[in-house]
Structures are given as C-alpha cells and as structure tokens.
Amino acid sequence: MNTDNIQSLEQAIQFAIERETEAEQMYQKLIRLAEDPKAKELFQELRDMEAQHRQNLQTLDVTGFKEKHNQERVYNMHIADYLIDKKIDDVRTYQEGLMLAARREQMAYQYYSLLAEIYRDNPGLFEFFSVMAREERSHQNDMEKVYDETVFLYN
Amino acid sequence: MEFSLKGMLNPLLALQQAGKRPHTIQFPFEEKKVAERYRGLHFNDLEACIGCGTCSTICQNEAIDMVEINPGDSENAKPGDSGLRPRVDNGRCCWCALCVEVCPSGSLSLTTHYNYVSEDANSFLWTPGVSNPDGHKELSFVSDTSHSLLDYARVPMRELEGKERIKSFAEVVLGYADEEAKKEAARCIGCSICTEVCPVHMHIPEYISAIEHGNNEDAIRIIYDNNPIGETCGKVCTRRCEEVCPLGARGEAIAIRWLKRYATEKAENAEIIREIVNPDIKPPNGKKVGIIGAGPSGLTVAYYLALRGFDVTIYEAKAKAGGMIMYGIPKYRLPLDSLDKQVEYMQSVGVKIHFNTKVGEQISFTEIEKNHDAVFIGIGYEVPYTIGIDGENLENSIQAVNFLRDINADKHVDIGNRVAVIGGGNVAIDAARVSRRLGAEVTILYRRREEDMPADWEEIEGAKHEGVIIKTQAIPLNVVDDGSGRVKGIRYGNARMVTDEKGGRPRPELIEGDEHILELYTIIGAIGQEADYSFIPEDIKEKIGFKSGRIVTNEWQQTSVPHIFAGGDIVNRTADAISAVADGYKAVKGIEQFIFAK
Ligand SMILES: Cc1cc2nc3c(=O)[nH]c(=O)nc-3n(C[C@H](O)[C@H](O)[C@H](O)COP(=O)(O)OP(=O)(O)OC[C@H]3O[C@@H](n4cnc5c(N)ncnc54)[C@H](O)[C@@H]3O)c2cc1C
Ligand code: SF4
Ligand code: SF4
Numbered sequence: 001m002n003t004d005n006i007q008s009l010e011q012a013i014q015f016a017i018e019r020e021t022e023a024e025q026m027y028q029k030l031i032r033l034a035e036d037p038k039a040k041e042l043f044q045e046l047r048d049m050e051a052q053h054r055q056n057l058q059t060l061d062v063t064g065f066k067e068k069h070n071q072e073r074v075y076n077m078h079i080a081d082y083l084i085d086k087k088i089d090d091v092r093t094y095q096e097g098l099m100l101a102a103r104r105e106q107m108a109y110q111y112y113s114l115l116a117e118i119y120r121d122n123p124g125l126f127e128f129f130s131v132m133a134r135e136e137r138s139h140q141n142d143m144e145k146v147y148d149e150t151v152f153l154y155n
Numbered sequence: 156m157e158f159s160l161k162g163m164l165n166p167l168l169a170l171q172q173a174g175k176r177p178h179t180i181q182f183p184f185e186e187k188k189v190a191e192r193y194r195g196l197h198f199n200d201l202e203a204c205i206g207c208g209t210c211s212t213i214c215q216n217e218a219i220d221m222v223e224i225n226p227g228d229s230e231n232a233k234p235g236d237s238g239l240r241p242r243v244d245n246g247r248c249c250w251c252a253l254c255v256e257v258c259p260s261g262s263l264s265l266t267t268h269y270n271y272v273s274e275d276a277n278s279f280l281w282t283p284g285v286s287n288p289d290g291h292k293e294l295s296f297v298s299d300t301s302h303s304l305l306d307y308a309r310v311p312m313r314e315l316e317g318k319e320r321i322k323s324f325a326e327v328v329l330g331y332a333d334e335e336a337k338k339e340a341a342r343c344i345g346c347s348i349c350t351e352v353c354p355v356h357m358h359i360p361e362y363i364s365a366i367e368h369g370n371n372e373d374a375i376r377i378i379y380d381n382n383p384i385g386e387t388c389g390k391v392c393t394r395r396c397e398e399v400c401p402l403g404a405r406g407e408a409i410a411i412r413w414l415k416r417y418a419t420e421k422a423e424n425a426e427i428i429r430e431i432v433n434p435d436i437k438p439p440n441g442k443k444v445g446i447i448g449a450g451p452s453g454l455t456v457a458y459y460l461a462l463r464g465f466d467v468t469i470y471e472a473k474a475k476a477g478g479m480i481m482y483g484i485p486k487y488r489l490p491l492d493s494l495d496k497q498v499e500y501m502q503s504v505g506v507k508i509h510f511n512t513k514v515g516e517q518i519s520f521t522e523i524e525k526n527h528d529a530v531f532i533g534i535g536y537e538v539p540y541t542i543g544i545d546g547e548n549l550e551n552s553i554q555a556v557n558f559l560r561d562i563n564a565d566k567h568v569d570i571g572n573r574v575a576v577i578g579g580g581n582v583a584i585d586a587a588r589v590s591r592r593l594g595a596e597v598t599i600l601y602r603r604r605e606e607d608m609p610a611d612w613e614e615i616e617g618a619k620h621e622g623v624i625i626k627t628q629a630i631p632l633n634v635v636d637d638g639s640g641r642v643k644g645i646r647y648g649n650a651r652m653v654t655d656e657k658g659g660r661p662r663p664e665l666i667e668g669d670e671h672i673l674e675l676y677t678i679i680g681a682i683g684q685e686a687d688y689s690f691i692p693e694d695i696k697e698k699i700g701f702k703s704g705r706i707v708t709n710e711w712q713q714t715s716v717p718h719i720f721a722g723g724d725i726v727n728r729t730a731d732a733i734s735a736v737a738d739g740y741k742a743v744k745g746i747e748q749f750i751f752a753k
Contacts, residue, residue, distance in 0.1 A: 035689050037696060038704030078648075078665040082632050083543050094685060094704060095540050148662060150703075151540050154580030154609050155602050155682035 006115075009124045013057055016132055020054040023104070030091055030100075039094040042146075046101055053135075079144040079152075080106040095151050102143035109136035186270060189295065194250040195269040197243050197283035198290030203262035206237035207346035207401050210254035210263055218247035219254060224285055234352050235399025245271065245279045252296050256304045259344060259401035265296035300405050307406020310339040312413055317620040321591045324486040327617065328390070328413070333369075336417040340367035342402065343409050349396035354729070354737035355381050359396060359411055366414055372431045374418035379432045382736050383458040384451055384497050387480055389416030390489050393611065393731040425499035436504055437464035442750050445470065445527035447514050450478025451732045452533035452723030454501060455739025456746070461505040463747065469506065470523065472513035478535050479724075480732055482560040483582070485589050491563065515690025524718070528753075529746045532691075532706070532721040533739070536684040536730065542577055546634025547680070551642040555586035555681035562589055570595050571676025575645055577601075577631055578681035579608035584615060586679045587623045597622075598673060600629040600647055602663045628652065630665055634678055644674040686725045695719070711745025712738055720745055 006012050027047035034040045080102040091100050112133035119125035189195065201224070211219040221239035223229055232238030241254070241263065255263050263283065268290070273279070284290065300307050313329040320327050331339065345360040353359065358377050365374035378385035392412050400408035422428040442465050446453045449471035457467045475481050476498045480489060502508065514520055524530055539554040541547055553568075555576065561568050574590045576583050579601035590597045599618070601608060604627050608615060619625065628650040637643035648670045650663035685704060688696060699714045699721075700707040705728070706714060706721040713720050722738025724730045 036685065036704065037688060037701035038685070041701065041703070076664050077662055078630075078667075081665075082545070082630075084545060084547070093538070095543065099543055145662075149659070151543070151683060152602065153683055154583065155578045 006119075006125070009128055012115075012119075012125050012128050016128075017054055017057045019108070020050050020057060024050040024054060026088060026104075029088065030097060033089075033092065034097065035092055036094050039092070039097040042094060042097050042101070049139075077144045077148060079147050080140055098143060098147050098151060102140060102147055105136055105140040105143050109133055109140055112136055186267070189267045189269065191295075193267050193269070193295045194252050194265045195267050195293070195295060196245070196265070196271065196281065196287065196290075197241075197248075197254075198264050198266050198287055198294060199241060199283035200262040200291065201240060201284040203260050203404075204240055204258075204284075205235060205260050205262075205348065205399075205401050205404070206232070206239040207259065207344070207348050208237065208239065208241075209257050209259060209344050209346050209401075210241050212345075213253050213257045214248075215251070215253070216247045216249055218244045218249075220244075222282065224282065234395070235348055235401075237348065237351070240282060240284070242280055242282045245281050253304075255296055255298050257344065258298055259305060259346075260404045261298050261300070264294050264298065266290050266293035267295045268293050305344065305402065305406075306342045307402055309342075309407035309410050310335045312410065317622070320487065321621050324592060326490055327487050328416075330420060331410075331413055331417045336366055336414060337369065339410050340364070340414055343367070344401070346401060348399050348401060349409075349411060352399045353396045354734045355740050356737075357382055357396075357415075362418060363409065363411070363414055366418055371418050371421050375422055375428070375431050376433075378415060378419060379428075379434075381740055382733075383455055383501060384480070384494075384732065384736060385415055386419035386422075386493055386497055387451070387489060388412070388733055388736070389414075389419050390493070391480070391484055392733050393729075395733075420493075423496075425496050425503055428496070428500040429503055432500075434462050434504055436462050439466060440464040442466065442529075443468070443527045444529050444531065444746060444750075445523040446531045446533065447520075447523065448472075448478060448533040448535060448723070449476035449498075449508055450533050450535045450723055451480060451735035452535075452739040452742075453478070453531065454498065454506070455736045456531045456533070456720075456722070456742050457506040457508075458501045458504065459740065459743040460746065461501070463743070465746075467506055468527075469508045470512045470514050470518060471508055471510050472516075474510050476508055476510075478533075479537075479556075482563055483556060483585070485559060485585050486563065487588070487592070488585075513690075520690050520692060520695070528750050529718045529720060531712075531739075531742055531746065532719065532725065533723040533735070534686060534688075534725060535735075536686050536724040538685050538687050539680060540683045540685065542631055542634075542678075542680045542682060544631055544633050546636055546642070547678075549634055549636055549642045550640055551676060552634055552678045552680070555582050555679050556684060558586055558679055559589060562593075568593075569677075570679075572596060573675045574598070574677045574679060575600055575673055575675050576679045576681055578683070579603065579610060580681065580683070581610045581614055582684075583681035584610045584618050584623075586681050588614075588618050588621055590677075590679070591618075591621045591623060595677070596624075598624045598626055600631055600645070600673075601625065601627050602630050602650060603661065604628060604652060607660055628663055630663060632670065635672060642675055642678055644672045645678055646670060646672050709745075710741065711748065712742035713745045713749065717749060720749075 024047055027043045030043040083099045086096050086100040091097055112129050116126055116129035208221045211221050219241045222242045224240055229238035315327050340363045343363045347360050349359045350356050362374040362377040394412045396411050397408040402408055444460055444465050444467050446457050446469040449469045453469055457469050460467045477494045481494055539556050572595050574595040574597045576587045576599045587597045587599050629647045630650050632646045632648050635644040648665045650665050652661040653664050654661050698716050706726050708714050708721055712722045720742045722742050723735035727734045
C-alpha cells in the first residue's frame with residue numbers, strides 16, 4: 001500500500017500491518033543467513049516482537065503501546081544516528097544485525113512521525129501515527145540499550 | 156585459765172554489723188570505670204568481618220571457633236567472605252587480645268564490658284556482635300594498624316620509569332629480589348580467602364609460605380598443580396585474589412601475582428621446569444582427545460590430560476601457541492620467550508600441537524570428531540567488533556587485536572605520529588601503550604567516565620604515566636577522509652552521563668552540537684570482540700546451545716553434545732587467562748569422567 005492512498009484509520013492500520021509483516025519476513029530471512037548463534041538469537045527475538053506488533057495491530061490493540069510510553073524513559077544516546085546502514089544481504093554477525101535493527105527502528109520512527117505530520121488535520125490518523133512513531137522510537141531506544149550493553153561493553 | 160570479758164562479748168560485737176550496709180554487690184549493678192584499653196568481652200562488627208578465621212587460628216587457648224550465624228551463610232556469602240563468624244568460648248578465653256591484634260579487617264575488638272552472669276552454661280559461648288549487638292558502644296581494646304602485629308604495607312615493585320618505558324618493549328615490571336619476595340611473602344596470614352576466589356583455586360597460601368621459607372622449587376610444584384601457565388599469570392593475571400585479601404581492607408593486599416611471578420621465573424627454561432615439577436606421567440590409556448585452539452584453556456586441558464595418559468592433539472590456526480596471551484598481550488607485559496618456555500615444557504610431557512591448522516580450513520570439525528574420543532573447543536574471542544561509523548574502512552583505520560598481533564609477530568605497522576584508540580578496556584590500553592612505544596602521540600576516546608572503564612586501574616595508570624591522553628565522555632561520530640581515501644581525523648561529540656534507573660551503568664547521551672575534530676594519522680578500534688563459530692557444522696550448532704553468543708556447558712565444561720567440551724572466552728564472561736585455565740582444568744575432569752563412563 002502506498003501512503004498517498006491512506007484515507008481512513010483502517011487503511012492506516014493495514015499499512016502498518018504490512019510494514020510489520022515485511023519486518024517479520026526480513027528477520028526470518030536473517031535467522032537463516034546468520035552464522036553467529038548470538039545473531040540468530042537476536043533475530044528470533046526481533047521477529048517475534050514484530051509478529052506481536054502485527055497481532056496487536058490486527059486486533060486493533062494499540063492501547064498497550066500508549067501505556068508503555070508514558071512509563072519509560074527514552075534515552076537519547078544517538079547511537080543509531082551514526083551507525084553505518086547495513087544491507088540485509090551483508091548482515092552476518094551479531095553486531096551487524098543490531099546495527100541493522102537499530103537503524104530500521106529509527107527509520108520507522110522517522111517515517112511514522114512524518115505521516116503523523118502529514119495527517120495532522122485528521123485527528124484519528126494523527127493519533128494513530130503518533131502512537132506508532134512513539135512505539136518505534138521506543139524500539140530504537142531498546143536496540144540502542146542492547147547495543148550499549150553488548151557491543152559497547154568496553155566502549 | 157584467766158577469764159576474759161572481751162572474749163565473752165566478741166560474738167555480740169558481731170551483731171553490731173547487722174545494722175550496717177553490706178559490702179557485697181547489690182542490683183541494679185553498676186560497672187566500675189575500667190582502664191583505658193581494657194580487655195573485656197569481645198565485640199565483632201559483623202559487616203566488616205570477612206570470616207577469615209585468623210582470630211581462631213591465632214588463639215592459643217582454642218577459645219574461638221568459626222560458625223554460621225544463620226544456616227546457609229557460607230553458601231550465600233559474597234566473594235572474599237567465608238560467611239562464618241567467630242564464636243568465643245568465654246570459659247577458655249584469657250583476654251590476651253591476640254585475636255584483635257591479628258584481625259586484618261579490624262572488625263574484632265574487646266569492650267569495657269566484663270561482667271556476665273547466666274545460668275545457661277551454653278551462653279558462655281559468645282558470638283561477638285550477635286550476643287552483644289550494641290557492643291560497638293563499649294569498644295575499648297581495638298586494633299590499630301599503626302602498631303599492629305600484621306604488616307599492612309606491600310613491598311613495592313620496582314618498575315621502569317615512564318620515559319624509559321616508551322623507548323622500547325622491555326618489560327616494565329622488574330620483579331622482586333629474593334629478600335623482597337621473602338619479606339612480602341611473610342606478610343601473608345594464610346587465611347586462604349584468596350584460594351576461594353581464584354577461579355582455579357590455586358593453593359596460594361601454600362606457595363606463598365614456600366617462598367617465604369626459601370623453598371622456591373616447592374612453590375613452583377604447588378603452582379603447577381593446577382595452573383600450567385603460572386608464569387604468565389604471575390605477570391598478567393587479573394588477580395581477583397588480591398581484591399579479597401583481607402590485608403587490603405585496611406592496607407595493601409599481598410602481591411600474590413608478583414610472588415607467583417617471582418617463583419616461576421626462577422625456572423629459566425623448559426628443561427628446568429620439567430626437572431623441578433617432575434610430573435608423574437601416567438602410561439598411555441589409548442584414549443584420544445582433540446583440542447581446538449592453543450589458548451590458555453586449550454593448553455590447560457592438553458597438559459593435564461597428557462599427564463593422565465591421554466593422547467592429546469591441539470589444532471591451532473596460528474604459527475605459535477598461547478592464543479591471545481601470545482598474540483594480544485604486548486611484550487612489555489609478557490615477553491614472548493616466557494610463554495614459549497611454558498609451551499615447550501607442555502610439549503615435553505606429550506602435548507602435540509598442529510600449528511597453522513585452522514579447523515574449518517585445513518581440517519574439518521567432523522574429521523576431528525571422528526578421530527577422537529572427545530573434543531574440546533577453546534577458540535576464544537578473536538573477531539573484532541567494528542566501530543560501526545562512517546569512514547571506518549578508510550586506509551589507516553585499523554583494529555587493535557590485528558595491530559597487537561602484527562606487532563607481537565615483529566611486523567612493521569605504520570601508525571604515524573598521531574593515533575586515537577577507541578574503547579576503554581584492556582585491549583584499548585594495550586593498543587595505546589604500544590602506540591606510544593612506536594613513537595606516536597596517543598589519545599584514547601572513551602564514551603563514558605574514567606571510573607567506568609573496564610580496564611585494570613593499574614593499566615590505566617600505566618598508560619597515563621607513559622603520556623597517553625584519555626578523553627572521556629567522547630563519542631566517535633565519523634572518521635574524516637583526507638580526500639584520498641585515508642584517515643584525516645575523527646569527529647567526536649561530547650556526552651553527558653545519565654543514570655540508569657534500573658541500576659545499570661550510567662549511559663552517555665550525546666550533547667548535540669558539542670562536536671570536535673581530532674586530527675590523526677591512525678585510528679585503532681578496540682571496542683570488543685566476538686567468536687567465529689563458522690567451522691562448527693550447523694546441526695551441531697543447533698544442538699550445542701548458545702546463550703548471548705557463548706557456548707552453554709555444565710560444571711564440567713560439557714556441552715549438550717556429550718563428547719564436545721568447551722571453555723575459555725567462548726564460555727565464561729570474565730574473559731581472562733585464569734578463567735580460561737579454570738575452564739580447562741574442569742574440562743579435564745569432565746572429559747575423564749565422560750570417556751571412562753562410556
Ligand atoms: C590485547 C589483550 C590483552 C589481554 N590482557 C589480558 C591480561 O592482562 N590478563 C588476562 O588475564 N587476560 C588478558 N586478556 C584476555 C586473555 O588473553 C583471554 O581471556 C584468554 O587468552 C582466553 O583464552 P582462550 O583459551 O579462551 O582463547 P584464546 O587465548 O583466545 O585462544 C584461542 C586460540 O584458538 C585459536 N583458534 C581460533 N579459531 C580456531 C580454529 N578455527 N581452528 C584452530 N584454532 C583456532 C586461535 O588462533 C587462538 O590461538 C587479554 C586479551 C587481549 C586481546
Ligand atoms: S580475624 Fe577478624 S575478619 Fe577474620 S574472622 Fe576473625 S573477626 Fe572476622
Ligand atoms: S594472600 Fe591474602 S587472602 Fe591469601 S592467604 Fe595470604 S593473607 Fe589470606
């Protein structure tokens with residue numbers, strides 16, 4: 001679905017479901033490609049997380065997302081801002097997997113933020129995209145925290 | 156006989172006393188004011204006490220025994236604490252206060268309290284601190300480090316001066332002379348707390364005592380009992396033992412590492428080690444064990460299995476044995492001939508090493524499995540994490556582990572005159588100090604504060620002493636290109652530290668706009684490593700079981716595939732040489748049990 005075609009909340013949700021499904025498939029592919037067991041483990045977790053999101057969207061249960069944001073502190077370590085973009089086919093190691101995931105979540109955040117701006121005049125869509133943007137921002141935060149605790153253990 | 160009236164009346168005189176106040180003690184009892192440094196009943200600060208038992212050992216009346224206050228205290232005790240506490244039999248105690256004099260933590264004291272009445276005979280077994288929780292208010296005879304029976308000051312180690320050091324790769328630490336070693340060894344109180352904490356449980360007080368008495372050969376034998384790279388550990392061990400040595404509580408811990416170094420260095424070559432250790436080598440038992448990787452873990456498995464009559468072969472990718480202690484640790488900390496000597500000795504007792512044999516390239520894992528009764532994997536963490544930022548692939552942006560390996564192999568590496576090292580662990584410090592020795596000005600960029608650096612504080616001090624600049628809370632943003640594909644510098648941003656609400660390490664947050672460029676010739680990444688398991692067939696990988704990138708094993712280093720064992724950096728999180736030795740030592744027992752139970 002193209003974002004230009006979004007007219008209703010249903011379509012917006014459908015669009016988000018498609019994105020989550022794509023992400024799920026991407027991580028599924030990475031599980032196959034990864035030689036490193038830790039990377040495999042990471043991709044499995046990420047795939048399951050995306051699947052959970054998809055299910056939440058399918059059952060229109062975005063309320064859980066909202067509550068979570070209010071409680072959590074979002075750090076702004078800006079790790080993803082400066083990481084090199086990794087292509088899926090180049091990803092083999094744990095670090096590369098994390099780099100890809102952190103950048104992907106960051107881009108998703110930027111994308112939904114943009115959509116929220118675009119649909120500022122449509123309260124239903126604005127609210128939906130804002131919630132999704134915050135959710136993705138929180139995933140970026142999660143990925144950065146993992147990166148900070150593992151790859152940056154000595155840094 | 157003369158009649159005496161006085162005599163007749165005497166008993167009546169006694170009656171006069173009836174109306175007077177008696178001289179015997181009345182309740183409520185008031186204790187007399189006692190002398191300064193009076194030696195009354197014991198008090199123990201239970202938090203400060205580490206249960207070393209020195210008080211119990213010294214007591215000539217055998218009045219003190221060590222007990223658990225609550226069941227399970229010994230099991231749940233923190234490292235460096237036995238969990239036991241002294242209990243004093245006041246029926247035996249003579250209040251000599253020797254126990255207080257030797258208590259290294261200073262937790263034990265005597266109080267002004269001298270009177271104790273009870274019908275319960277058992278209550279004369281007094282657990283200071285438990286029996287008198289308020290005893291700290293009555294302290295009288297307390298231990299004072301300024302005039303103690305214990306010697307709290309370490310015999311200083313002589314080292315090369317900072318300016319001298321950076322002129323060459325000569326060993327920085329010069330070692331103890333005989334008298335210095337004996338004097339340092341004599342400080343040990345023999346409590347064995349260190350033994351508990353040492354990953355391989357080396358017999359520390361025993362070898363220290365041998366050194367004290369000039370029995371150096373005994374010390375070497377005791378060291379080789381469970382550590383075949385004692386000399387390496389004597390030079391570079393992370394020495395968790397010293398962290399818990401009770402003398403460190405109020406003074407300086409025994410220099411356990413330097414004493415081990417002193418003893419082992421005395422055996423100058425492999426033949427002398429062989430002569431001294433004179434190991435009991437069991438006749439061949441016909442069982443074969445294949446070991447992948449000649450790092451500390453693999454060497455340990457190989458050595459002790461060889462002594463037990465196993466036919467052991469190590470498959471090692473590189474030209475020399477030792478793993479990261481050979482190809483990582485710089486020569487000014489661990490001279491290569493020191494390690495060569497230790498490996499040669501192991502080969503002399505039957506350890507076979509196939510050099511330049513990378514499993515997965517020169518030989519397959521399946522073939523090793525086929526040809527051996529058990530396999531041990533000890534391949535370490537060799538693949539460096541990249542810094543992950545733009546420009547990292549420019550010419551002269553290199554990785555610390557590769558740089559250190561090349562330098563140890565006497566290769567020339569052109570790092571120029573200005574270097575930045577990225578990272579805050581020991582590898583970063585090693586890369587920085589080596590770069591100083593190659594003549595460069597060196598800056599370490601680290602994302603957090605100095606106190607967060609995982610590197611050994613002595614190494615950090617050493618680096619500063621040699622002129623390394625440590626720039627903290629500095630986050631690399633990208634490597635700057637000079638226009639021809641070479642490094643020109645690094646752009647970094649300053650960070651503020653934000654506390655982690657879950658109690659983890661504080662996190663650095665980039666301060667937007669506070670960016671700077673450091674002009675450089677070379678950038679060295681040293682942020683960490685991971686393992687390369689690509690040689691292990693997929694089906695075995697699936698079965699083995701990994702957690703956070705490390706192989707999961709049982710207490711005998713056995714994986715869930717029974718004939719495959721693993722150890723060292725790929726299993727333990729402490730990632731140091733002594734933990735790798737400990738894993739190897741446990742695997743020896745595991746492999747023996749597995750093979751003979753078949
Ligand atoms: C720069 C640096 C400094 C350090 N300083 C200290 C220190 O001061 N004190 C300390 O206690 N620890 C230190 N360490 C850590 C210590 O070196 C390691 O914890 C220890 O060496 C781990 O031992 P290991 O047996 O797990 O493997 P390693 O020492 O990593 O050895 C693994 C061996 O396996 C071989 N290998 C790998 N893959 C294959 C394959 N497929 N086929 C055949 N062979 C293979 C490698 O060539 C290597 O020889 C340092 C590490 C580094 C990198
Ligand atoms: S000597 Fe001191 S620290 Fe050691 S057990 Fe006795 S009271 Fe505790
Ligand atoms: S070295 Fe320290 S901890 Fe070890 S036995 Fe001696 S005094 Fe106790």
